[in-house]
Amino acid sequence: MERDIYDEDHEAFRDVVKEFCKRYVTNEKREQWDAAGEIDRQTMRAAGDAGIIGLSVPEEFGGAGMLQDYRFRTVVMEEVIAAGxxxxxxxxxxQDDLAVPYIVHMGTQEQKQKWLPGMATGEILGALAMTEPGAGSDLRGIKTTAKKVDGGYIVNGAKTFISSGKTADMVVTFVKTGDGNRPDAFSLLILESGMAGFDHGKKLHKMGFQGHDTAELxxxxxxxxxxNLISGKEGMGFVQLMMNLPLERLSIGVAGAAAAQAALDWTIAYTKDREAFGQRIIDFQNTRFQLADVAATVDALWAYTDRALLAYKDGKLSAEEAAKVKFWATEREWEILDTCVQLHGGYGYITEYPIARAFLDARVHRIYGGTNEIMREIVGRQLAGKK
Ligand SMILES: Cc1cc2nc3c(=O)[nH]c(=O)nc-3n(C[C@H](O)[C@H](O)[C@H](O)COP(=O)(O)OP(=O)(O)OC[C@H]3O[C@@H](n4cnc5c(N)ncnc54)[C@H](O)[C@@H]3O)c2cc1C
Incomplete structure (x- = not known):
């Protein structure tokens, strides 16, 4: 089904992203990222130079100024995921969905000036640290404290599973500034790499996303x-997290749709090429039936995520709607990836093939950004009329 959410500007931008992928997403590069467990700085700088990161950074700070039009970001996701x-x-x-928004939407003028120009060029890399060894779904259970002292805060504690945690220059960090677990007991502080007592800790070994660092802090x-207190106001951390969560969840849903689309495209190509019992794999009725199911689901995924993208653009995507998109899209992504691995036979299990890597990457989509059980809980509570 043809999608109709993009206009000429988005398509022109797509050409820029395609060109970037042609140049920078080579097999050699992918292997280098996987071996290092992180994306090299030059590639992030090149992305900044090409104008494909920092998209929501206002033009006055050197960004593209695409504040609410998330469609440019989805073009980037689609093309980079399709490139494997x-x-x-x-x-x-x-960078664009978890770190930059806190500065763009909630930062003080001073914070914007300090961070945004470098985040747009890729010179400054950001991360968001909420999860702790003892608290993930239940964020009000965090133990990292920020005690008020003259001129600032003294922070003690630990975070885990932090994406870009090893490479980040600045980490938007969820801390306790008050007693108890009321929403106003929490704040967001920017911790900077190199601050005395801040250790980037151990890089964690994951089943997927091998080339992107995830670390303990x-x-x-x-x-x-x-x-470095986000918005300059103490006690706002919980509310600030809630404000950005719809975007984070929408982004994971769209990444799921993009991965499902890529898997379909790779699998059609593969099953047309590969033969068994004297015919192409795609000529078996089972293959065509499976692919027909996948193709219909991919259409439904885009119809749903595109609708959510437009709602977000108009400022109408609620937390519950974003939660629905996140869990539904990533569950469908998971089923599709599994089907597509199967249709690749043994090669589907070999990580040299993009389908195998995408399958391993997809698994965490149902876990991070709030697990899919928590997403269902958010939706279910609303259906039950609970707050
Ligand atoms: C690769 C990766 C990258 C990540 N990146 C980041 C990042 O950049 N920043 C960050 O802050 N965090 C990040 N996370 C952490 C991620 O968001 C958490 O792992 C996730 O929110 C779940 O928390 P948990 O691991 O503590 O699981 P738990 O909360 O311990 O959950 C365990 C199980 O119990 C279920 N469960 C918990 N509560 C309920 C409930 N009320 N009802 C029903 N079931 C429930 C969960 O759904 C899950 O199945 C990342 C995680 C991974 C694996």
Whole structure:
């Protein structure tokens, strides 16, 4: 089914992203990222130079100024995922969907001036640290504290599973600034790489997204100046997280749709090429039936995510709607990836093939950004009329 959410500007931008992928997403590069467990800085700089990261950074700070028009971001996701570079798509996502929005939408003027120009060029890499060893779904259970002292805060605690956590220059960090677990007991502080007592810790070994770093972070008496308090207001951290979560969840849903589309395209090509019992794999009725199911689901995925994208653009995507998109799209993505691996036979299991890597990458879509159980809980509570 033809999609109709993009106009000429988006398609022209797509050509830029395609050109970038042709140049920078080579097999050699992918292997290098996987071996290093992170995306090299030059590639992030090149993405900044090409104008494909920092998309929501206002023009006055050197960005593209695409504040609410998330369609440019989805063009980037679609093309980078189609190029078989899930890890790079992940690194771009952390920068543009998890770090930049807190500065663009909630940062003080000083914070914008300090961080945004470098985030647009890819010189400054960001991350968002909420999860802790003892608290993931239940974020109000975090233990990292920020104690008020003269001119700033002293931060103690630890975070885990932080995407881009090893490479980030600045980490928007969810901390406790008050007692108890009321929403106003939390704040967001920017911790900077190199601050005394801030350790980027261990890089974690994952089943997927091999080329994108995920790390533990630890904080031991880190002094963080007051100027690094997001929006300059204490006690707003929980509300601020809630404000950006719809975007984070929408982005994961769209990444799921893009991966499902890529899997369909790779599988059609593969099954046309490969033969068994004297015919192409695609000529078996089972293959065509499976692909027909996948193709219809991919159409439905786009119809749904495109609708959500437009709602987001108009400022109408609620937390519950974003949660629905996230869990539904990533569950369908998972089923599709599994079918497509199967249709590749043994090669579907070999990570040299993009289908195998995409399958491994897809698994975490149902876990991070809020697990799909928590997404269903959010939707279910609304249906039940609970707050
Ligand atoms: C590769 C990767 C990258 C990540 N990147 C980041 C990042 O950049 N920043 C960040 O802050 N975090 C990040 N995370 C953390 C991620 O968001 C959490 O892992 C996730 O929110 C789940 O938290 P948890 O691991 O503590 O699981 P738990 O909360 O311990 O959940 C365990 C199981 O219990 C279920 N469960 C929990 N509560 C309920 C409930 N109320 N009802 C029903 N079931 C429930 C969960 O759904 C899950 O199945 C990342 C994780 C991974 C694996």
């Amino acid at each position: 570079a899930g890890s790079l798509a992940g690194a771009f996502g952390i 630890s904080f031991s008496d880190v002094f963080v100046p007051e100027a």
